[in-house]
Amino acid sequence: MATNTTTRKPSAEAEENIEPATETTEARPERARRTADVVGPPLGDGDEPVPVTLSHHLRIDGVDYLPGAGISVSPDYARSLRGQGYVART
Structure with a gap:
């Protein structure tokens, strides 16, 4: 498989329109936010958290x-x- 070794320079217009990407919590949808007491996927609309007791070791989002x-x-x-x-x- 051949690779292209030439570099492409951005146009002058593209360089002027470059803005830093910033995302605030207001920009994210409400349901994507996770409450501190819920582990794993976020709650759906109108759902209440369910308490469970684990029977085996489980790693969720980097926490054991x-x-x-x-x-x-x-x-x-x-x-x-x-x-x-x-x-x-x-």
Whole structure:
């Protein structure tokens, strides 16, 4: 497979129109924000967090949760965790 070794210079118009990209929390949709007490995917519209107790070690978003840890998750994520055997039977 051949590669192109020439560099392409941007046009003068493109250089003038370059603006730094800034994103604030106001620019993100409300449902994409995650509350501090919910672990995993964000809650859907009108959903309430579901408390679950883990039966196995689970790593979510770079945080380790040991067996027996109680966490709050979205109802869809709780259903998924139950189906995979991560939720302890009570």
